[in-house]
Amino acid sequence: MPGLNTSLTPLRFLERAAEVHPDKTAVVDGDRRITYAELAAHVTRLAHALGASGVEVGDRIAYLTSNSFEMLVAHFAVPLAGGVLVAINTRLSVEEVTYICDHSGAVLLVGDAALLEPVRAATFATIREFVETPGVDGDYAGIALPYAELVARGSDAPIPWSVDDEDAVISINYTSGTTGRPKGVMYTHRGAYLASLGAIHHEGFDIETRYLWTLPMFHCNGWCTTWAVTAVAGTHVCLRAVRDDVMWELIDNEGIDHLNGAPTVLVTLATSARAHPLKRSLTATTAGAPPSPTVIAAVRGLGFTLNHVYGLTETYGPYSVCEPGTDWDTLPGDELSRKLARQGVGMLTADRMRVVRTERAADGSLIDVQPDGVEMGEIVMRGNMVMKGYFNDPERTAEAFAGGWFHSGDLGVMHPDGYVQLLDRAKDIIISGGENISTVEVEQALASHPAVREVAVIGVPDDKWGERPKAFVVLVPGTTTTPDELTTHTKAQIASYKAPRSVEFLDELPKTSTGKVRKKELRDAEWGHAVVRIQG
């Protein structure tokens, strides 16, 4: 048996942290402070408890919890028991939760009382037992088996922190399902391990790291940061609700130096009454639509370092990073903002990122667009940081991997320097008079206006052009502007035909739990539910 490889698994990360830094604080959750030795002991005990509850290798365990100690524990205990973690978005409807539990065939559902209560009466096909986690004060509402009683079924006998097959599934994350039924994205131990190492490198995690959980742990397993911060024996600071006052309090009192989240988190931080210059450096890693130059300026002015990444549920969260060039320091602010807004290049542990044409080569292989920053194509990815496939869905898996690469459904361009820029979701692109209009491009032009806090652009019906752009704008409090002023502002930056024909001011934009704007909702209202869009 010479030179045996060891299977790559994030379980090794907790084994090592607990051995090397047993007394270091692993988790802060309200008043609770848990060391790495305690975390590993609790994980071992829960893994045994799952086994004692009938969980077998490969069984799915569903969690419906906020960013708590218990949710973090699950990221290690469930795979240590040989199970597969299904962390469910806490803002989904009862129907969506039951669909995910049934589709994944989950045998256990663990949830916060407030989240479990509404779904408790629904009919589940495979759930055998419901478990209620304690509140941050340790109390139980008494609507299901108390978590402490589940844990009490376990024991302290050591379990090897290893797996036989690194390609085994560690978790299934359901897509937000803006179109069609949610899909169950399968992550492997190997992929999670390598994505974590990528995050450590690109986000700069080390043993000093004090990480604030502004990103939901249910979202791509917190972009694998559940595992990455553990690998460096950093400290996880839980955050059960993204409130500006609580965030600022934890940033100040817990010495936070890293957080991740959608741009909306940055907006919340920057516009908080409690906002103030940081006392220590803090790297905010953000993904999704790039924040507006106004917000970038505001958070940078407070001392934040911005790290822009891009990915999807299918890519373990971030796959690419807008890695700053060594000469970017010298760029004028505008140009720097434009560069920082790009989605960038594949991470160290990812493969290259490509932008490809719709048509294929004669041998079926994909053809790259010209790297000219102009020709639009679809962003495709592959390799260790791309999912194993959709659970129990070979058809949609095969479709997603057409040509051997994962198709993101995102449209973008390849710049001459090899950096990818996202232009739009394929389903969001506006076709007006036969011309493609990137809603992201129009949004960025509008967002550069000082009065614009947030903006969303969609295509609305137009008798002459088929579609035309319409903008929904949330203003910076205390400022005013007019649709005409905004249209003029836009036309100064991009082609006139791309400028919005109408502008509507809203108090807030409809968003998903992870901060993405629900454009479908805006579109449905404009088109009427009976109208089928050309682009589907």
Next chain:
Amino acid sequence: MPGLNTSLTPLRFLERAAEVHPDKTAVVDGDRRITYAELAAHVTRLAHALGASGVEVGDRIAYLTSNSFEMLVAHFAVPLAGGVLVAINTRLSVEEVTYICDHSGAVLLVGDAALLEPVRAATFATIREFVETPGVDGDYAGIALPYAELVARGSDAPIPWSVDDEDAVISINYTSGTTGRPKGVMYTHRGAYLASLGAIHHEGFDIETRYLWTLPMFHCNGWCTTWAVTAVAGTHVCLRAVRDDVMWELIDNEGIDHLNGAPTVLVTLATSARAHPLKRSLTATTAGAPPSPTVIAAVRGLGFTLNHVYGLTETYGPYSVCEPGTDWDTLPGDELSRKLARQGVGMLTADRMRVVRTERAADGSLIDVQPDGVEMGEIVMRGNMVMKGYFNDPERTAEAFAGGWFHSGDLGVMHPDGYVQLLDRAKDIIISGGENISTVEVEQALASHPAVREVAVIGVPDDKWGERPKAFVVLVPGTTTTPDELTTHTKAQIASYKAPRSVEFLDELPKTSTGKVRKKELRDAEWGHAVVRIQG
């Protein structure tokens, strides 16, 4: 083909660095400055040239060169051509070089003129062609095919930076062979990739890194730093000879912030007439016998940060790191030095490190010593950062992996906190009156005397006790002491029976090219070549 893994390979590191940071300086070698785009282009061209020279997949290519641009190039071009790199220790004899070339079946030998010249006349079994690298001034001595002519056989057609099988061999590194014939240690693409990621994390490499090549690249492929520094798009600063004036000049003028090497490198730096406080932080990662407290104090006083690692050729260089605990800052200097002198814990991408007894369990598995810092056992390692095996040597491979773990031949103890401390090489341990005496323990006691610059302890014949310790000491220039004073100093710290019975002062210790003391040479002189030691 959904969810295909991508084979792990360090080739990806150069692909990425060249794409993301094409204009950044990759290599400084004398007056030459080579960008990442140029490095990747040169590597591609040489890989084609090797193919055009008849190199086929799996062929071994031998290099006998100093730390030059060409040696760094080989770490990527040889595997890109499908070949296996055999980087040979430049201080070996002609007979040793021919043995390694013949044993590995190398088809090409590339070397510096001064190194190639002495071996050129020897008879090689498999070498088809000799290639001479240019001097740092670009000139050729004309004793073999000029490197430029080899490269000219290549072309610029892109070659995918990928391999089909991540477990394929990327390099073979021959052990220094202090006992018996050198063994060819096989590294895989996967192992080299993961060891590189471990080095990045534990040595703190990032895009700002300017790395001075004080460690030979032929030594475990420079502890995989050839690949790791490339992964972060850092700058390699070549160093063709370890001279104190050149090192200090490069440290100052090239803004060096990282270097690796044996403690002797630190001694050379600290005792240089040019030594002065550093202008920027510099992490020196060192392995081998821990430097004496005097040297530690000297280099720390200049501003160096010391990083102590441990490993063997069989473990891709460093396998473990003496990772500082978060409370070590508060320790008194003596206690901190003792902690820092330990070999520590497995790196993030390694497995745990174990210390095991000679006897096995009934099922053949290994038994850990008590983690009490007292019970001595053998250090064993396994997993992705342990070699695939010895090339063409199944017997010695099986022996090394007895019980499923790689046996280091190093003796040590496991401390209660899980940190391993090396006590001795198995073959160096002294058995006196039936008691084990760790030569490392005696050396550390002696080295704490302010007049002692370097020390080596061996066992010498004794009629009564079988063996007794003898010390060879190099004094700090300008200081004096006596054998009696040193013996007294030692007895104040460790048991009397461990103190040296005799002390001999030397101008310098005999060392290998990588700075390890040649104890065998000292022992041979004391025992006479005809005498067989009990421990073999």
